[in-house]
Structure formats: C-alpha cells, structure tokens
Amino acid sequence: MTSANPDTRAGYLSISALTKKYKNTPVAAVDRVSLKVDEGDFLALLGPSGCGKTTTLRMIAGLIEPTSGSIHVQGKDITKTPVHKRSIGMVFQNYALFPHLDVKSNVAYGLKMRHVPKTEIALRVQNVLDLVRLGHLADRRVTALSGGQQQRVALARAIVVNPQLFLMDEPLSNLDAKLRDAMRTEIRSIQRKMGITSVFVTHDQDEALTMADKIAVMSEGVLEQFGTPSDIFERPATRFVAEFVGQANLIDRVRVSSSAGRHLIEVPGAGHLSVPRISGEPAGTSTAMIRPHQLKARSASDSPDGIRGDVRSATYFGDTIQYEIQTGQNLLKVQMRADGSPTLAVGSVAAVTAATDNVHFIAA
Ligand SMILES: Nc1ncnc2c1ncn2[C@@H]1O[C@H](COP(=O)(O)OP(=O)(O)OP(=O)(O)O)[C@@H](O)[C@H]1O
Ligand SMILES: [Mg+2]
Structure with a gap:
C-alpha cells in the first residue's frame, strides 16, 4: 500500500x-x-x-x-x-x-x-x-x-x-x-x-x-x-x-427581508430587488452576487416597480446592450438583449428589477 x-x-x-x-x-x-x-x-x-x-x-x-x-x-x-x-x-x-x-x-x-x-x-x-x-x-x-x-x-x-x-x-x-x-x-x-x-x-x-x-x-x-x-x-x-469568471455585481453587507413569499434584497441607498429564491450564505455580512444579465432596466417613467438609478453608460454589443446604472452607492451593470426596444438614454432615470429566480450570496 x-x-x-x-x-x-x-x-x-x-x-x-x-x-x-x-x-x-x-x-x-x-x-x-x-x-x-x-x-x-x-x-x-x-x-x-x-x-x-x-x-x-x-x-x-x-x-x-x-x-x-x-x-x-x-x-x-x-x-x-x-x-x-x-x-x-x-x-x-x-x-x-x-x-x-x-x-x-x-x-x-x-x-x-x-x-x-x-x-x-x-x-x-x-x-x-x-x-x-x-x-x-x-x-x-x-x-x-x-x-x-x-x-x-x-x-x-x-x-x-x-x-x-x-x-x-x-x-x-x-x-x-x-x-x-x-x-x-x-x-x-x-x-x-x-x-x-x-x-x-x-x-x-x-x-x-x-x-x-x-x-x-x-x-x-x-x-x-x-x-x-x-x-x-x-x-x-x-x-x-x-x-x-464572468462579470458580476457585488453588493456588500446586504440586508435581506421577506415579504409575501419573496426575498427583498436591499441595495443600499436605492431600494429593494425582489426575487423568489436565494442561495448561498445570505447573512447580514455577506455579499449578493448578481450577474448583469440577471437584471433588467426600463425607463423609470414606464415602470412603477424597481429601484431607481441614473444611466451612466450604454454600450452596444450587437446582440446585447450593457448599461452602467448608478443606484445609491452601487454602480450596477445591467445587460439586456437588444430586441429592438428603445435604448435607455445616458443621463435618464432607469428602473432596475431582478430578471432571475435566484440570487446567490457569498460569505464575507
Ligand atoms: N522556477 C521558478 N523559480 C521561482 N519562482 C517561480 C518559478 N517558476 C514559477 N515561479 C513563480 O511561481 C508563481 C506561479 O507560476 P506559474 O508559472 O505556475 O503560474 P501560471 O499560473 O502558470 O501563470 P501564467 O498564466 O503566466 O503561465 C509565479 O509567481 C512565478 O513567478
Ligand atoms: Mg503558465
């Protein structure tokens, strides 16, 4: 042996x-x-x-x-x-x-x-x-x-x-x-x-x-x-x-609460993202990881829901558009399919919502 x-x-x-x-x-x-x-x-x-x-x-x-x-x-x-x-x-x-x-x-x-x-x-x-x-x-x-x-x-x-x-x-x-x-x-x-x-x-x-x-x-x-x-x-x-490995929005020391069977993830200074499921280690000290394609941005005037943020940049990649949106302290990357709907203008106010069933948490 x-x-x-x-x-x-x-x-x-x-x-x-x-x-x-x-x-x-x-x-x-x-x-x-x-x-x-x-x-x-x-x-x-x-x-x-x-x-x-x-x-x-x-x-x-x-x-x-x-x-x-x-x-x-x-x-x-x-x-x-x-x-x-x-x-x-x-x-x-x-x-x-x-x-x-x-x-x-x-x-x-x-x-x-x-x-x-x-x-x-x-x-x-x-x-x-x-x-x-x-x-x-x-x-x-x-x-x-x-x-x-x-x-x-x-x-x-x-x-x-x-x-x-x-x-x-x-x-x-x-x-x-x-x-x-x-x-x-x-x-x-x-x-x-x-x-x-x-x-x-x-x-x-x-x-x-x-x-x-x-x-x-x-x-x-x-x-x-x-x-x-x-x-x-x-x-x-x-x-x-x-x-x-890939792009990620990392929101540190995130607070999570529950409401009507959904999890509300606090984006400091901006509001809450609502998702049905969370995984990983969602303690108060942990970091929420949200990929750019797991977020959706619309014009704030069209959408009562979602956290508000200023569109800082919009980059066209052919099949997708990537935005940088300042929401509170976090500059969120949001990636959307370029499906013909109008592009959000830089300088306009966007409403950001979660486009995923699950947000993963990383231990601090
Ligand atoms: N013969 C050596 N003597 C001393 N240090 C070395 C030696 N070979 C490698 N190192 C150091 O060991 C570390 C790891 O090197 P290694 O070549 O395994 O990295 P790597 O991940 O393959 O990097 P790369 O993607 O650049 O090829 C580096 O800091 C390197 O400088
Ligand atoms: Mg090598």
Missing part, C-alpha cells in the same frame, strides 16, 4: 495538499491544493497569470518536484515517480515539436522510445493522425504546417502512447480566435472519444466554462473553488471567483 489515507485514493486523479515553494521565494507558488477528478473527466485549471497553474500541471507531470503533498493516479502514489516512469501525454504552449522531423515521425517518437514494434507504430500513428484529421499530411515537415496543424501534431504525439493522463498547458493561446474556437471543440471531441482523463491549463474563463467537466479556480497559489462549470459560474464560493 502506498497510502493509508482513503481520501487521497478515491477518484482517478487525486492531488492532496499539493504545495510548491520555489527556492528563495517568500510565498508558495502552489499552496496546499487538493482535488479529485474521475476517470475520463476533463479538468481545467483556471486563474490569472502567476497563480500557479503551470506549476501544478508540471508537478502532476513529474517535471517539478512538490515541496509537500501527494499525487495519486488510480489509487497509486506517483508523487515520487520520475517523469519517464509516469504515463503522461503532454502538450506544451509552444508545442515543442521536433522541427527536423516530419509529421509521422514526430507522432511516432514516444512509441519508438517505448520500443513498440515498427508495424504497430505505423498503424497507431496512422490512426491517431486520422483522428486529428492530419492523415493526408503524414509526410510533411512540421515546419511547413500552419499553427493549427502543428497544434494537432502536438495533440497526436501526446495521445498516441495511450497515457493515463493527458496534460495541456494553454495549448490554444498561440492560435487566432476562430481557430481557437474550432480547436476547443476538436480537443474535447478527441478527448471524449478516447475517454482519456485530462488536465487543461487556461487563463480564459470561456475556454474553461465551455470545455471542462470540472474547473479548479486558482489565485495566488490557492485553490479558490473546485466544481462544475455551473457551480463556478452560478454559485461562486468567493468574491475572487465571482469577478474572475
């Missing part, structure tokens, strides 16, 4: 109190991060630059030695296992392809290292190249490929060895917006087809929300929240998560 702690053995990949303190640095780059993902899951490590994503990924890969904590895969403690003895496929941000080799030799590399028989190598390389839709370019030099094609070679090279874990460090950051979108779908579909448990590093919230089964949001080395995309977006655990 490698570990007596049943907690670290559940889940396919389990990291427990994982910590890295680099030499001569005052604080830990990764500070007691614990999480578990199930077999076949796609985990996104999400957070701003410097929060410790790459360090975490490289510890899982075996490229960086943890200061403390443990990593288990399928119940086996691999914390001290050297990198070449781990079953890992990795894609780096700059792809790190071998420029002097053609596509199929790049992909075959890991299999050759493992002394797989030649005929089997040829077959597996062809299969995986077909999977990433590069079968027709097998003999091309990788230096004569587009960015997206190089990306696909890097994916193929990582997965051809059937690794236990597929690790990717910001693999889409060098691609233009359109290609990035296409590759998101492609990576996810390949990953699903192979059923391969994956960890994907990104600082892009949309990438994490659209691709991942589970998201770990990190800030300054600390795991702020671990959960499904809807946990993270709809029920953020901390102020940091609420603001990093």
Whole structure:
C-alpha cells in the first residue's frame, strides 16, 4: 500500500495538499491544493497569470518536484515517480515539436522510445493522425504546417502512447480566435472519444466554462473553488471567483427581508430587488452576487416597480446592450438583449428589477 489515507485514493486523479515553494521565494507558488477528478473527466485549471497553474500541471507531470503533498493516479502514489516512469501525454504552449522531423515521425517518437514494434507504430500513428484529421499530411515537415496543424501534431504525439493522463498547458493561446474556437471543440471531441482523463491549463474563463467537466479556480497559489462549470459560474464560493469568471455585481453587507413569499434584497441607498429564491450564505455580512444579465432596466417613467438609478453608460454589443446604472452607492451593470426596444438614454432615470429566480450570496 502506498497510502493509508482513503481520501487521497478515491477518484482517478487525486492531488492532496499539493504545495510548491520555489527556492528563495517568500510565498508558495502552489499552496496546499487538493482535488479529485474521475476517470475520463476533463479538468481545467483556471486563474490569472502567476497563480500557479503551470506549476501544478508540471508537478502532476513529474517535471517539478512538490515541496509537500501527494499525487495519486488510480489509487497509486506517483508523487515520487520520475517523469519517464509516469504515463503522461503532454502538450506544451509552444508545442515543442521536433522541427527536423516530419509529421509521422514526430507522432511516432514516444512509441519508438517505448520500443513498440515498427508495424504497430505505423498503424497507431496512422490512426491517431486520422483522428486529428492530419492523415493526408503524414509526410510533411512540421515546419511547413500552419499553427493549427502543428497544434494537432502536438495533440497526436501526446495521445498516441495511450497515457493515463493527458496534460495541456494553454495549448490554444498561440492560435487566432476562430481557430481557437474550432480547436476547443476538436480537443474535447478527441478527448471524449478516447475517454482519456485530462488536465487543461487556461487563463480564459470561456475556454474553461465551455470545455471542462470540472474547473479548479486558482489565485495566488490557492485553490479558490473546485466544481462544475455551473457551480463556478452560478454559485461562486468567493468574491475572487465571482469577478474572475464572468462579470458580476457585488453588493456588500446586504440586508435581506421577506415579504409575501419573496426575498427583498436591499441595495443600499436605492431600494429593494425582489426575487423568489436565494442561495448561498445570505447573512447580514455577506455579499449578493448578481450577474448583469440577471437584471433588467426600463425607463423609470414606464415602470412603477424597481429601484431607481441614473444611466451612466450604454454600450452596444450587437446582440446585447450593457448599461452602467448608478443606484445609491452601487454602480450596477445591467445587460439586456437588444430586441429592438428603445435604448435607455445616458443621463435618464432607469428602473432596475431582478430578471432571475435566484440570487446567490457569498460569505464575507
Ligand atoms: N522556477 C521558478 N523559480 C521561482 N519562482 C517561480 C518559478 N517558476 C514559477 N515561479 C513563480 O511561481 C508563481 C506561479 O507560476 P506559474 O508559472 O505556475 O503560474 P501560471 O499560473 O502558470 O501563470 P501564467 O498564466 O503566466 O503561465 C509565479 O509567481 C512565478 O513567478
Ligand atoms: Mg503558465
């Protein structure tokens, strides 16, 4: 037995109190991060630059030695296992392809290292190249490929060895917006087809929300929240998560009362928003989190309901319009569908109401 702690053995990949303190640095780059993902899951490590994503990924890969904590895969403690003895496929941000080799030799590399028989190598390389839709370019030099094609070679090279874990460090950051979108779908579909448990590093919230089964949001080395995309977006655990993942109106030290089966959320100096449900921790010291699309603004002269505020800005995004409305001390962001109804004029008075069934509260 490698570990007596049943907690670290559940889940396919389990990291427990994982910590890295680099030499001569005052604080830990990764500070007691614990999480578990199930077999076949796609985990996104999400957070701003410097929060410790790459360090975490490289510890899982075996490229960086943890200061403390443990990593288990399928119940086996691999914390001290050297990198070449781990079953890992990795894609780096700059792809790190071998420029002097053609596509199929790049992909075959890991299999050759493992002394797989030649005929089997040829077959597996062809299969995986077909999977990433590069079968027709097998003999091309990788230096004569587009960015997206190089990306696909890097994916193929990582997965051809059937690794236990597929690790990717910001693999889409060098691609233009359109290609990035296409590759998101492609990576996810390949990953699903192979059923391969994956960890994907990104600082892009949309990438994490659209691709991942589970998201770990990190800030300054600390795991702020671990959960499904809807946990993270709809029920953020901390102020940091609420603001990093999507836009949020945060109303501090909010008072909540009830009336006629509804909850009245006080917006200081402006009045109340009325909603049927609340979630999270609605204590008097907590913070109400309301996404811009969960608010509605109309001209105050058309609407007896709602809290009054001055329209400070109106920004047109094609399908939506975003307003900033000063209500008491809070400058509320309100996002409305651009459905043809007249835009509220900057300087006019608006009536703001809740356009959601539920307001989530974050503990102070
Ligand atoms: N070799 C090192 N020696 C000392 N400090 C390091 C080293 N590598 C990284 N760090 C520090 O550790 C912290 C986490 O770095 P890391 O590369 O894991 O962040 P990241 O989340 O991947 O950021 P980015 O999005 O910019 O890639 C940063 O403060 C960084 O400066
Ligand atoms: Mg990084």
